[in-house]
Amino acid sequence: MYPWRSLYRQHACIACGQFGEFPLRRLVSGHTVHLICKRCTAVPWVHERLVKENLFVDLVGVSGKRLLPKGRKRRRYPSTS
Numbered sequence: 001m002y003p004w005r006s007l008y009r010q011h012a013c014i015a016c017g018q019f020g021e022f023p024l025r026r027l028v029s030g031h032t033v034h035l036i037c038k039r040c041t042a043v044p045w046v047h048e049r050l051v052k053e054n055l056f057v058d059l060v061g062v063s064g065k066r067l068l069p070k071g072r073k074r075r076r077y078p079s080t081s
């Protein structure tokens with residue numbers, strides 16, 4: 001059972017319910033609809049879900065931490081930056 005649907009707590013990752021660091025947006029310029037933690041962005045089913053739901057991950061987290069190391073150009077998920 002995934003907490004995906006019922007979970008809408010602030011700062012909680014949509015996939016695992018732990019603290020979510022990175023904002024997810026419906027549109028690149030839209031408001032934040034969910035948060036996700038770094039760990040879950042690497043989980044295949046979560047990634048598929050994000051693509052399917054057209055959610056974009058901010059590469060810079062709420063505390064200024066970067067999701068990917070600088071200079072890396074791998075595009076594993078849709079992103080706003």
Ligand SMILES: [Zn+2]
Pocket residue numbers: 013014015016017018036037038039040
């Ligand atoms: Zn998570």
